[in-house]
Amino acid sequence: MTSASSIKDRTGDWIALLGNPNSGKTALFNLLTGLNQKVSNYPGITVERKMGRAVLSDQCQVEVLDLPGTYSLAPESFDERIVSEEILSWLHGPSPPRVIVSVVDASNLERNLYLTSQLLDLNIPVVVALTMMDLVKQNDHTIPPEKLCEELGAAEVLHMSARENWGVKELKEAIARVINEPVNGKPDLPFALSGPVRSSLVHLMEFFKKEFGYGSRLSWAQALRIITRDSVLDGFLQAQLDGQKPGDEQIRDLQKLRDASISELKSQGHNPKTLEAHLRYRWLDGVLNRSGKPKKQTVDRSTTSEKADQILTHPFLGPVIFIGLLTLMFQSIFTWATAPMDWITQGFAILGEWVLVSLPAGMLRDLTVEGIIGGVGAILIFLPQIMILVFFMTLLEDSGYMARVAFMLDRLMTKMGLHGRSVLPMMTGYACAIPGVMAARTIDSWKERLVTILVLPLMSCSARLPVYALMIGTFIPRKKVLGLFDAQGLTLVMMYLLGTVTALVLSKVFSHFIHQKGQSSFIMEMPPYRLPLARSVLRQVSLRSKLFVINAGKIIMAISIVLWFLASYPKLEKTNEDINPIHHSYAGKIGHAIEPFIKPLGFDWKMGIGLITSFAAREVMVSTLATIYNVEAGGKDIVHLKEALLKDKNPQTGMLLYSPLVALSLMVFFVYAAQCMATFAIVRNETNSWKWPFVMIVYMTALAYISSLCVYQGGRLLGFG
């Protein structure tokens, strides 16, 4: 549990942002703090707590907390639980926020204000920020903020647009005002409870008042909420686990009182599950009427997004368009990246030459040319491809299209033991499994969330891309297939498809062995389509590129250096003409030792070393091969890795060492193999057990070995390679 832990170290004034999913909390957080957290157009992008610092005025600085979105303080999924547990920790802990900023999507007032009405009960001043006013102004139905503020009983209500960047200054001033002179809400619930309902809940209410010291309004609100579902009660249990109130005795009492209230309400003909929502919506309808919201119905009006969806989520055209977009994306990775990749290759070649000329011959020069420039350069070539991948993924999310994909695929996904909401995490897995595993928090059912996590590393991440790209670029000819597709791009699509299809099939298998806990539903808002903001897309692309380059700079450089030593030492006293000294180096010995195990897959000792080093990060395979070939060549020139692979011969037989079949076998191995230790650490965190990472490592390793074996041996039987 990461949620409520860092409460204690929070000092000074701080404020919290709360709101519905996709209401623009994180966009506002970025504007307030100047930070660069990911913003998109999909309900549930933020799945964890984030802190930043905002300067409200010359005298006033505050910490700002951004939280996942939620529709209610009664949670349904893990990301929503983070919010409700956080709020319990404010109520039971020493330092609640000075102000809650309730972020409200102004184009959906009723549903958004539902959460606001719950926040108003917490006895913490609430500033309501009506965001997305740019959308509302187009449809022109604005209501005066002063009136709404008075009717709600909030501290302040303000209009703003994070997208058009206006209203932020006023919001900062309002927050500073409220911090200096707190405006407390009304002491009682704004809506009346009928006599019988009151008497059914009064014991619960008194419990909260007496045992937890809540005020009257909050006690009634908690009483109303705890009867809606078990997850609210579970929140109190979790708070106990985190070392806060309540104690064992109190939990037992709470459970007893809750059961009594529920059965009493049921006997009166009330539905405890929906009572709170009925009361709040009835009150909100009144609030909005009195604030001057036009009373006309809007369900019959169709928006531009709805019209676009007649084609984009059409039963037949929709899936065709989706597959078309994916194919375009993977094809472009090859076709668009060719030129920039050549520039980078040439750049490193020039750098290598320059070092060769300017440094005196010796160990330092060899290390720089063979180890660092050879190894790191071989990886950085793939930066353009990763940028293109992230660019497309960001467009799909920011436009609002991903929510539609989840909608179209929910049926297929549930058939496979997954969930419509598994689509985004799995597509994120094409970039990196780690944010994908975290994004699975929005799946409300534990079983489907777990299955999503288990198969997610089979989605080919961008760290595999350099390996695929090297093998495809070297061994697959550039020619047109069926007059339309490029053979290289198509092979890449096949690799992604192999991983994806296997993930779906295995989901089905896993879901037979994992038991369902709780319910599963797909209640998801379809956000309006929006033109992706250039700054948001560029931010994502540069963020991913930076991670990739930093990785290349740190991990890959370190491994390249270590590997260079292992491959260069011990130096032989007398060089045998026939055998390259690298065979007798430490790396050579290690590689030759494992060669018997991987020979049936078509791999030689060089690839064997790569398989070991790629445990640090998959792309290290490429830099490893580059370093080895550079050492083997003896540092006279920078080795062109593709040419080296094509020309490499078996020293005994004199036959070419690698073939398209070996390349295919290696790629299939990389589709399946469990290589990224960081992923398993995250899975341990998200599932709270080592069992699941262990299961993943076992099944993935077995799958990788057996599939590669079948590809290579089968291919040989058929006469390839």
Place this chain on the structure above:
Amino acid sequence: MTIASLEAGEIATVEGYLNEQASQSRLVEMGLLPGTPVRMIKKIPLNGPVEIKVRNFYLSLRRKDARNILIKK
């Protein structure tokens, strides 16, 4: 009649819920209360989820949850 029996484009008013399902709490919190008008937007074939418009936003829900929401036209 339930929401699932609406054809695309048809408008109806929510009357209540057929029986108590776990999804009910969230649906009412999102504003699907008795008296609320809804319009059917789309039904994904082969018993897939449906998309409806309610209170100025578009919402998708599974067929089994749609079958649990009673309506009158």
